[in-house]
Amino acid sequence: xxxxxxxxxxxxxxxxxxxxxxxxxxxxxxxxxxxxxxxxxxxxxxxxxxxxxxxxxxxxxxxxxxxxxxxxxxxxxxxxxxxxxxxxxxxxxxxxxxxxxxxxxxxxxxxxxxxxxxxxxxxxxxxxxxxxxxxxxxxxxxxxxxxxxxxxxxxxxxxxxxxxxxxxxxxxxxxxxxxxxxxxxxxxxxxxxxxxxxxxxxxxxxxxxxxxxxxxxxxxxxxxxxxxxxxxxxxxxxxxxxxxxxxxxxxxxxxxxxxxxxxxxxxxxxxxxxxxxxxxxxxxxxxxxxxxxxxxxxxxxxxxxxxxxxxxxxxxxxxxxxxxxxxxxxxxxxxxxxxxxxxxxxxxxxxxxxxxxxxxxxxxxxxxxxxxxxxxxxxxxxxxxxxxxxxxxxxxxxxxxxxxxxxxxxxxxxxxxxxxxxxxxxxxxxxxxxxxxxxxxxxxxxxxxxxxxxxxxxxxxxxxxxxxxxxxxxxxxxxxxxxxxxxxxxxxxxxxxxxxxxxxxxxxxxxxxxxxxxxxxxxxxxxxxxxxxxxxxxxxxxxxxxxxxxxxxxxxxxxxxxxxxxxxxxxxxxxxxxxxxxxxxxxxxxxxxxxxxxxxxxxxxxxxxxxxxxxxxxxxxxxxxxxxxxxxxxxxxxxxxxxxxxxxxxxxxxxxxxxxxxxxxxxxxxxxxxxxxxxxxxxxxxxxxxxx
DNA sequence: AAAAAAG
Numbered sequence: 001x002x003x004x005x006x007x008x009x010x011x012x013x014x015x016x017x018x019x020x021x022x023x024x025x026x027x028x029x030x031x032x033x034x035x036x037x038x039x040x041x042x043x044x045x046x047x048x049x050x051x052x053x054x055x056x057x058x059x060x061x062x063x064x065x066x067x068x069x070x071x072x073x074x075x076x077x078x079x080x081x082x083x084x085x086x087x088x089x090x091x092x093x094x095x096x097x098x099x100x101x102x103x104x105x106x107x108x109x110x111x112x113x114x115x116x117x118x119x120x121x122x123x124x125x126x127x128x129x130x131x132x133x134x135x136x137x138x139x140x141x142x143x144x145x146x147x148x149x150x151x152x153x154x155x156x157x158x159x160x161x162x163x164x165x166x167x168x169x170x171x172x173x174x175x176x177x178x179x180x181x182x183x184x185x186x187x188x189x190x191x192x193x194x195x196x197x198x199x200x201x202x203x204x205x206x207x208x209x210x211x212x213x214x215x216x217x218x219x220x221x222x223x224x225x226x227x228x229x230x231x232x233x234x235x236x237x238x239x240x241x242x243x244x245x246x247x248x249x250x251x252x253x254x255x256x257x258x259x260x261x262x263x264x265x266x267x268x269x270x271x272x273x274x275x276x277x278x279x280x281x282x283x284x285x286x287x288x289x290x291x292x293x294x295x296x297x298x299x300x301x302x303x304x305x306x307x308x309x310x311x312x313x314x315x316x317x318x319x320x321x322x323x324x325x326x327x328x329x330x331x332x333x334x335x336x337x338x339x340x341x342x343x344x345x346x347x348x349x350x351x352x353x354x355x356x357x358x359x360x361x362x363x364x365x366x367x368x369x370x371x372x373x374x375x376x377x378x379x380x381x382x383x384x385x386x387x388x389x390x391x392x393x394x395x396x397x398x399x400x401x402x403x404x405x406x407x408x409x410x411x412x413x414x415x416x417x418x419x420x421x422x423x424x425x426x427x428x429x430x431x432x433x434x435x436x437x438x439x440x441x442x443x444x445x446x447x448x449x450x451x452x453x454x455x456x457x458x459x460x461x462x463x464x465x466x467x468x469x470x471x472x473x474x475x476x477x478x479x480x481x482x483x484x485x486x487x488x489x490x491x492x493x494x495x496x497x498x499x500x501x502x503x504x505x506x507x508x509x510x511x512x513x514x515x516x517x518x519x520x521x522x523x524x525x526x527x528x529x530x531x532x533x534x535x536x537x538x539x540x541x542x543x544x545x546x547x548x549x550x551x552x553x554x555x556x557x558x559x560x561x562x563x564x565x566x567x568x569x570x571x572x573x574x575x576x577x578x579x580x581x582x583x584x585x586x587x588x589x590x591x592x593x594x595x596x597x598x599x600x601x602x603x604x605x606x607x608x609x610x611x612x613x614x615x616x617x618x619x620x621x622x623x624x625x626x627x628x629x630x631x632x633x634x635x636x637x638x639x640x641x642x643x644x645x646x647x648x649x650x651x652x653x654x655x656x657x658x659x660x661x662x663x664x665x666x667x668x669x670x671x672x673x674x675x676x677x678x679x680x681x682x683x684x685x686x687x688x689x690x691x692x
Numbered sequence: 693a694a695a696a697a698a699g
Contacts, residue, residue, distance in 0.1 A: 392695065392696075393695065393696080394695095394696085419696090419697095420696070420697050420698075421696095421697085421698095423699070424697095424698090424699065425699075428699095441695090441696055441697090442696060442697090443695095443696045443697040443698090444696085444697055444698090445697095446696095446697075447697045447698070448697095469695090472695090474694090474695070474696070475695075475696070478696075560693060560694085561693060561694085562693090562694080583694085584694065584695060584696090609693080609694060609695090610693080610694055610695075611694070611695065613694090628693095631693085
């Protein structure tokens with residue numbers, strides 16, 4: 001009998017907090033939802049939560065959500081999996097893409113590359129469609145970059161990485177192979193092209209563990225040192241040179257070769273803005289190398305700022321009260337470390353381990369800084385935002401807003417979320433009225449900016465949460481483009497638990513005199529998480545997972561693919577376990593709803609892809625299971641970091657097949673995590689131990 | 693493989 005089989009009357013939520021007792025509901029029903037639409041009550045993933053919007057505007061949300069459902073999975077009812085995948089995909093693909101075909105001039109250029117060409121309507125479709133639609137450089141809005149656009153590069157890089165992996169035992173990536181740690185002599189020679197290389201193929205890499213006694217304070221270059229190993233790899237140099245050529249030199253050619261196309265005013269304006277955006281110059285190159293040197297020597301420990309109050313850090317009364325209201329009575333170390341410099345207007349890199357309070361660490365001083373800058377001026381209708389917070393997932397953007405919005409409102413500033421998957425209307429409406437802080441994901445921000453509905457030119461403070469992730473393939477370019485549209489002398493803040501050299505792509509171009517802040521001696525392993533690895537026979541993997549899921553207490557199970565996440569949920573449910581999925585195949589309404597259901601305590605098992613790996617905070621997740629081992633140590637750290645937050649304890653179990661043991665221990669080494677390996681079979685005592 | 697735009 002499953003332990004968490006459908007609770008009769010709704011078990012008490014684990015993150016029950018007396019402060020919000022009136023707000024709690026044991027489970028979601030229609031009425032709850034409707035009621036929820038109405039007010040600005042607390043809610044959300046954690047107790048810092050608040051309503052969706054602070055304006056008391058009318059909410060199209062509910063209606064849209066329900067309307068959207070005709071295209072989502074709910075409607076499929078009892079239909080089987082196969083049916084489901086095919087039906088949904090084709091409908092969605094056809095509906096969204098083709099119906100809008102005539103809407104943009106660039107679509108016309110695709111000519112024969114229409115839906116029919118795109119082949120079948122199964123899941124794999126997605127990749128192919130991308131290929132046809134985007135790689136070929138058919139899109140007008142990409143044409144400046146010629147055929148060697150982001151997408152090209154993406155394909156190239158990814159394959160590269162794949163090959164490498166299978167190069168025997170990771171080829172040149174062996175620890176023993178690694179070049180010695182210090183590369184200072186080489187640094188001066190670094191070309192800007194390097195940074196893409198680094199991002200592309202060396203993500204896993206990290207400097208070897210230090211064995212000398214004084215481990216902290218850690219310096220910026222402590223991780224990712226090996227990036228330099230491949231500096232002179234011809235293939236990469238060549239590729240990047242190509243890219244560079246195409247991007248800057250061939251721009252004009254390309255434009256002329258293409259058939260002329262109608263541009264609307266918004267697009268024209270956007271292109272002008274973009275062309276006017278500052279580009280890298282030789283002088284700039286010299287400066288950044290210098291900055292980079294200094295960056296590495298200026299990492300500071302935060303110990304000396306511990307013990308201060310928020311007020312001591314320079315935050316005003318209202319903000320301090322708002323912080324107290326969300327349970328932050330005194331600053332966590334990372335918050336104490338970064339607040340001062342941020343208020344002073346410095347460019348800051350913040351590294352604090354998962355769950356150490358990074359959102360407040362940038363959010364509170366950001367609000368304070370905006371407030372001080374605004375002093376004396378009045379809040380004009382339709383003003384452009386002065387701060388921007390970028391996050392890699394919509395859920396994270398939403399969550400950040402929950403916290404930052406409370407802080408902002410306490411001093412009369414407004415925030416709005418700008419992310420995809422939901423209708424633009426509400427976001428545009430808010431922007432029209434004027435907001436001070438925009439929080440969102442890159443795609444929609446670019447979209448609205450290009451439409452002329454979001455003005456980035458007044459952004460004085462730009463924050464990148466999960467900054468290293470935002471420098472990865474597919475994120476980096478949009479992020480760069482966005483940052484180039486913000487104030488040239490604006491302040492930049494980069495935060496992540498795994499802040500490493502990967503961010504130098506941005507640091508070099510956008511940060512002035514940056515300093516790294518972190519808490520000395522605080523690394524992931526000094527935390528409160530207990531790690532272990534289960535070596536499991538492939539055939540019994542699902543059984544083991546099911547037994548692990550059958551427990552009291554919140555559990556997140558990470559799967560590598562969306563399909564497997566769905567399969568697991570289905571399997572669990574077939575066997576009477578309540579579980580819920582979270583991944584990018586779900587529409588946004590469902591994603592939001594699912595994570596809410598999970599954090600409300602109604603359903604205790606969340607099966608997610610890495611969409612939930614970073615930043616997402618749910619109270620009292622006490623077990624993280626990695627159904628598939630991650631490829632990167634950083635992914636491991638972030639997934640594991642969903643538990644053991646704010647000093648609480650948590651456990652992490654990673655399932656691997658026998659042949660992955662070596663790779664796994666190398667990964668754990670990089671993450672500086674000690675975890676015992678156990679051979680485990682279904683029904684094993686080790687599993688039992690985790691379920692009580 | 694995943695994520696990130698589509699009134």
